Amino acid sequence: FYFYSAPENFDEEMLRGKRVIVTGASSGIGEQMAYHLARMEAHLLLTARTEAKLQKVVERCLELGAASARYISGSMDSPSLPQQLLREAENTWGGLDMLILNHIGQSSFTYFSGDVEHVRKLMETNFVSYVALATAALPMLKESEGSIVVVSSIAGRIAGPFTAPYSATKFALEGFFSSLRQELIIDKVNVSITLCILGYINTESAVRAVSHVIPDTPAPKEECALEIIRAGALRHRQLHYPARAVGTMLLIHSIAPELFESIVRGSYRLENVRRT
Numbered sequence: 001f002y003f004y005s006a007p008e009n010f011d012e013e014m015l016r017g018k019r020v021i022v023t024g025a026s027s028g029i030g031e032q033m034a035y036h037l038a039r040m041e042a043h044l045l046l047t048a049r050t051e052a053k054l055q056k057v058v059e060r061c062l063e064l065g066a067a068s069a070r071y072i073s074g075s076m077d078s079p080s081l082p083q084q085l086l087r088e089a090e091n092t093w094g095g096l097d098m099l100i101l102n103h104i105g106q107s108s109f110t111y112f113s114g115d116v117e118h119v120r121k122l123m124e125t126n127f128v129s130y131v132a133l134a135t136a137a138l139p140m141l142k143e144s145e146g147s148i149v150v151v152s153s154i155a156g157r158i159a160g161p162f163t164a165p166y167s168a169t170k171f172a173l174e175g176f177f178s179s180l181r182q183e184l185i186i187d188k189v190n191v192s193i194t195l196c197i198l199g200y201i202n203t204e205s206a207v208r209a210v211s212h213v214i215p216d217t218p219a220p221k222e223e224c225a226l227e228i229i230r231a232g233a234l235r236h237r238q239l240h241y242p243a244r245a246v247g248t249m250l251l252i253h254s255i256a257p258e259l260f261e262s263i264v265r266g267s268y269r270l271e272n273v274r275r276t
């Protein structure tokens, strides 16, 4: 389960002075990752659409001890932003050590409405932009023997109802980055790729989207963010968080998929699913 040349133990010092890009850093797990990295004295380049929120996150990062912190705002459905971001890293740092791909476009937890245009756009935001960012970052990551961290979901491994477009984008990520990882190994390029398989996390947007349907208690975003950074720094190929819940779901699904799916459907408050 470990990428070659993986260090054994995590030490927060590993991130000190490292040059890190975090996408989707204005809220949720991305914001929490920025705060952890700031505490660890990393150099930060953050991105999301909302400038006012990014400004506040950058301020807080500087208070927490970031070696430096700046942001570029913009939408990842625009094809120019990935290049712009990596150019900024090159110009200000002359390199990059870690690329954390975390942003997602808005999607609602409901029956597939038939909106194909939404699927096209979500693919662009949640998947194609990840490919574009990784592609633009690879030359610098090769040079630094750095890391790519891809934040995905259990919904990118096992599809439940009400997440059809979102699940599709997350399944795509695993296909692309698992293939790319092997090409890097064949080419003896020491850039690690960590895929994060997350369960339900207590970010504002997730709780708002699903708490009326899913009665489970979500896991804490702060711990989740730290585990993602840890897995990336240790060059692990995969992270399950929360480990026990995600591990159990994957295991049961692999043994008895139909039974698993019916248990999931049975646990939802279906009468509360909004039909729009």
Ligand SMILES: NC(=O)C1=CN([C@@H]2O[C@H](COP(=O)(O)OP(=O)(O)OC[C@H]3O[C@@H](n4cnc5c(N)ncnc54)[C@H](OP(=O)(O)O)[C@@H]3O)[C@@H](O)[C@H]2O)C=CC1
Binding pocket: 023, 024, 025, 026, 027, 028, 029, 030, 047, 048, 049, 050, 051, 053, 074, 075, 076, 077, 101, 102, 103, 104, 105, 106, 125, 151, 152, 153, 154, 198, 199, 200, 201, 202, 203, 204, 205, 206
């Ligand atoms: N929370 C959960 O239960 C789970 C989350 N995950 C994964 O974790 C990651 C983070 O999720 P979470 O923290 O909950 O999400 P949030 O909704 O809290 O954060 C999403 C981030 O992406 C940004 N964003 C939204 N639209 C765009 C866009 N078009 N272009 C660029 N940035 C955009 C948002 O900022 P802004 O609006 O300012 O652009 C925000 O910073 C995602 O990859 C998600 O799939 C996986 C499993 C479960």
Ligand SMILES: CC(C)CCC[C@@H](C)[C@H]1CC[C@H]2[C@@H]3C(=O)C=C4C[C@@H](O)CC[C@]4(C)[C@H]3CC[C@]12C
Binding pocket: 107, 109, 153, 154, 155, 158, 159, 160, 161, 163, 166, 198, 199, 200, 205, 206, 207, 209, 210, 214, 216, 249, 264
């Ligand atoms: C294998 C699964 C069928 C088991 C059920 C686990 C459920 C409870 C968990 C696992 C993954 C979770 C979703 C997720 O990954 C990300 C988002 C995006 C966010 O904007 C809105 C919430 C949403 C849809 C989460 C909703 C809750 C999900 C389905």
